[in-house]
Amino acid sequence: MVALQAAFGLVFDPFVLMVILLSAVFGLFVGAIPGLTATMATALLVPVTFFMPPVPALGAIVTATSMAIFAGDIPGAMLRMPGTPASAAYVDESYAMAKKGQLELNLGVNLVFSVLGGLIGVLFLIVAAPLLAEAAINFSSFEYFWLACLGLSCATMISTGHRVMALLSMLLGLAIGTIGIDPVAGHPRFTFGNIDLMSGVSFIPTMIGAFAISELLRNGVAGEGGASLVQDKVGALFKGIGGVGRRYWRGFLRGSVVGTAIGALPGAGADIAAWVSYAMAKRFSREPEKFGTGHIEGVVESTSSNNAAIGGAWIPALVFGIPGDSITAIVIGVLYMKGMNPGPSVFLQNPQFIYAVFVIFVLANLLMLPLGWLAIKAAGKLLRAPRQLLMPIILLFCIVGSFAITNSPYGIIVMLVFGLFGWWMEENGIPVAPLVLGMVLGEMLEQNFMASMIKADGNFLTFFTRPIAGVLGVVTLGVWAWMAVRGVRDSMRRVAPA
Amino acid sequence: MRLHASLLGLLFMALAAAIYGYTHTFPAFPGQRYGPELFPRVISAGIFACGLVLLARGWRSGQAWLGLDPALREPRQLGSFLAMVGAIVFYLVAAERLGFLPTAAIIVAALSFWFGARAWVALLVGVLASAVIHWAFSSLMRVPLPRGWFMQIVAGG
Numbered sequence: 165m166v167a168l169q170a171a172f173g174l175v176f177d178p179f180v181l182m183v184i185l186l187s188a189v190f191g192l193f194v195g196a197i198p199g200l201t202a203t204m205a206t207a208l209l210v211p212v213t214f215f216m217p218p219v220p221a222l223g224a225i226v227t228a229t230s231m232a233i234f235a236g237d238i239p240g241a242m243l244r245m246p247g248t249p250a251s252a253a254y255v256d257e258s259y260a261m262a263k264k265g266q267l268e269l270n271l272g273v274n275l276v277f278s279v280l281g282g283l284i285g286v287l288f289l290i291v292a293a294p295l296l297a298e299a300a301i302n303f304s305s306f307e308y309f310w311l312a313c314l315g316l317s318c319a320t321m322i323s324t325g326h327r328v329m330a331l332l333s334m335l336l337g338l339a340i341g342t343i344g345i346d347p348v349a350g351h352p353r354f355t356f357g358n359i360d361l362m363s364g365v366s367f368i369p370t371m372i373g374a375f376a377i378s379e380l381l382r383n384g385v386a387g388e389g390g391a392s393l394v395q396d397k398v399g400a401l402f403k404g405i406g407g408v409g410r411r412y413w414r415g416f417l418r419g420s421v422v423g424t425a426i427g428a429l430p431g432a433g434a435d436i437a438a439w440v441s442y443a444m445a446k447r448f449s450r451e452p453e454k455f456g457t458g459h460i461e462g463v464v465e466s467t468s469s470n471n472a473a474i475g476g477a478w479i480p481a482l483v484f485g486i487p488g489d490s491i492t493a494i495v496i497g498v499l500y501m502k503g504m505n506p507g508p509s510v511f512l513q514n515p516q517f518i519y520a521v522f523v524i525f526v527l528a529n530l531l532m533l534p535l536g537w538l539a540i541k542a543a544g545k546l547l548r549a550p551r552q553l554l555m556p557i558i559l560l561f562c563i564v565g566s567f568a569i570t571n572s573p574y575g576i577i578v579m580l581v582f583g584l585f586g587w588w589m590e591e592n593g594i595p596v597a598p599l600v601l602g603m604v605l606g607e608m609l610e611q612n613f614m615a616s617m618i619k620a621d622g623n624f625l626t627f628f629t630r631p632i633a634g635v636l637g638v639v640t641l642g643v644w645a646w647m648a649v650r651g652v653r654d655s656m657r658r659v660a661p662a
Numbered sequence: 663m664r665l666h667a668s669l670l671g672l673l674f675m676a677l678a679a680a681i682y683g684y685t686h687t688f689p690a691f692p693g694q695r696y697g698p699e700l701f702p703r704v705i706s707a708g709i710f711a712c713g714l715v716l717l718a719r720g721w722r723s724g725q726a727w728l729g730l731d732p733a734l735r736e737p738r739q740l741g742s743f744l745a746m747v748g749a750i751v752f753y754l755v756a757a758e759r760l761g762f763l764p765t766a767a768i769i770v771a772a773l774s775f776w777f778g779a780r781a782w783v784a785l786l787v788g789v790l791a792s793a794v795i796h797w798a799f800s801s802l803m804r805v806p807l808p809r810g811w812f813m814q815i816v817a818g819g
Contacts, residue, residue: 212798212803214803215802215803215804328712328715328716328719331708331712332674332709332712332713332716335705335708335709335712336709338705339681339702339705339706339709342701342702342705346698346701348696348697348698349691349694349697349698351688351689351697351698353688353698353702354681354684354702377746377750380746381743381746381747550779551777552774552777552778552779553774553777553779553783553784553787555746555773555777556749556769556770556771556773556774556777556787556788556791557770557787557791559746559749559750559769559770559773560766560769560770560791560792560795561795563750563753563766563769564766564795564799564805564807567805567807568799568803568805571805571806573754573757573758576750576753576754577754579750580747580750580751580754583750584747588663591663591664591731592664592665592670610701613701614696614700614701617695617696617700618694618695618696621695622695622696651715
């Protein structure tokens with residue numbers, strides 16, 4: 165209880181509250197502008213949070229991402245353009261509603277159920293994380309090795325597009341992660357005599373490059389103009405929400421639970437959660453024929469789901485140091501920079517930080533109601549923000565942010581290289597998210613792999629002798645076998661008709 | 663630049679071979695069976711296998727050897743792409759000498775103008791944005807942004 169009190173003290177501090185408020189506005193803005201994503205918001209925030217104590221730094225990220233995922237719904241309904249990929253699943257549905265004159269109902273539902281879904285995700289985080297941490301305290305290198313393997317395997321399995329491409333991306337991430345001093349013998353690898361590379365490829369500039377610069381290069385300037393708002397003024401938002409809630413509470417609960425679970429799976433985040441929940445809503449609906457014609461049911465379920473996923477993603481990130489999505493991948497980088505290595509020991513040594521994250525999560529979701537309302541009311545102006553001025557400023561911000569992490573042009577070079585590389589990867593159908601996951605998990609995987617190999621003296625069967633490690637190992641091998649079988653079957657099928 | 667799957671596969675197989683070859687330069691540690699070379703070798707094997715799959719897959723596809731994103735075929739889009747990359751390179755080259763403020767102002771103003779803002783608006787936003795960002799990072803967060811000639815002239819050193 166002392167820790168909880170300390171957590172409240174940490175959060176309800178004027179500076180922290182101001183940071184939360186500013187991040188909320190920033191998140192709403194970034195989320196509402198099509199082409200700027202929640203991950204990008206996080207990557208842009210990190211250089212600023214770099215100079216803050218841990219609690220406001222985490223508060224900024226939690227708040228901005230929660231707001232951004234909701235705000236992505238606004239242009240979805242008004243312009244038929246998702247503000248972030250997490251709103252893409254129900255953009256057509258929302259737009260169809262707006263065209264029917266139900267814009268207010270749609271945005272009201274998006275706001276209220278984003279808040280409620282977000283809170284359910286946080287509830288699961290608050291309950292599950294400490295329980296898992298208690299179990300994880302006895303984990304040895306074997307368990308962590310399998311957990312990292314399982315995390316990476318899930319990420320490639322769930323990823324969109326070809327699985328080989330996702331696997332390749334993940335392996336490239338692991339390979340990039342080996343650059344620098346190796347964690348076992350202390351030998352510099354792949355540094356080619358470069359001193360900057362000794363400490364590894366700087367992580368935050370990599371993120372800014374892969375998520376912000378590549379995005380700017382891809383669509384920073386595309387899609388300009390031509391878009392017209394359905395209606396300029398938005399009327400009463402909360403009319404009819406109660407009725408929707410009474411009618412579709414099952415879908416809301418299902419969406420929130422599924423969203424949390426998908427968020428917690430490594431590699432899948434809010435966008436995949438929304439797609440899955442939309443599909444589930446349709447399958448379980450009594451009137452599936454109405455889907456796509458401007459029907460609120462699917463919106464309720466998927467808008468709850470994508471906000472629930474945000475909290476869910478923090479569960480493995482805090483407990484095991486395994487990111488649940490690309491946002492928490494960046495968060496883990498931030499935690500390491502702050503000297504708070506994620507893992508069960510944080511729950512013992514610094515429980516007040518964990519509780520502070522919980523408190524901020526609840527606070528951010530509650531704040532979303534008034535601030536989201538304001539954002540919707542101001543949407544007409546927000547969506548007309550001049551892109552031709554915005555994009556250059558974001559670019560400048562990326563440059564300065566990358567520079568600020570390393571205090572040298574090295575950060576900017578890393579950003580540029582990964583911006584171009586990320587763009588090139590997407591061009592060739594190779595997803596970027598697994599690369600980031602590989603980079604984040606690389607060191608953990610190698611450390612635990614090497615420690616286990618040395619302990620086991622090369623006998624791979626020892627990896628299965630501890631009960632939890634054994635189960636995790638068998639599950640991981642099962643996932644690999646399943647992926648291999650699917651891969652072979654897919655390629656056979658592709659040959660057969662020819 | 664879109665590459666044919668087989669080319670992509672070959673590229674990654676070459677990369678894997680290079681990683682594998684390079685691990686032979688790592689020193690062995692006496693008394694230890696596994697050294698810093700083990701993990702990169704496992705990864706390179708994985709990349710090689712993925713490359714093989716891509717090579718095989720490309721064999722059967724009727725894909726072009728080289729392609730370009732259709733959006734980039736439009737001169738204006740290609741120009742925007744190059745302008746943004748060019749802006750970053752310009753910063754790397756010029757910031758130390760010119761100083762942060764003029765470099766940043768030039769970048770924002772030139773890009774805004776290219777994207778279609780009116781000249782005076784672009785100039786104004788360039789000056790304002792660089793001043794605000796300079797204030798936030800240099801004064802608030804104490805990031806040593808390059809001073810260059812500009813600050814020498816303005817602040818006298």
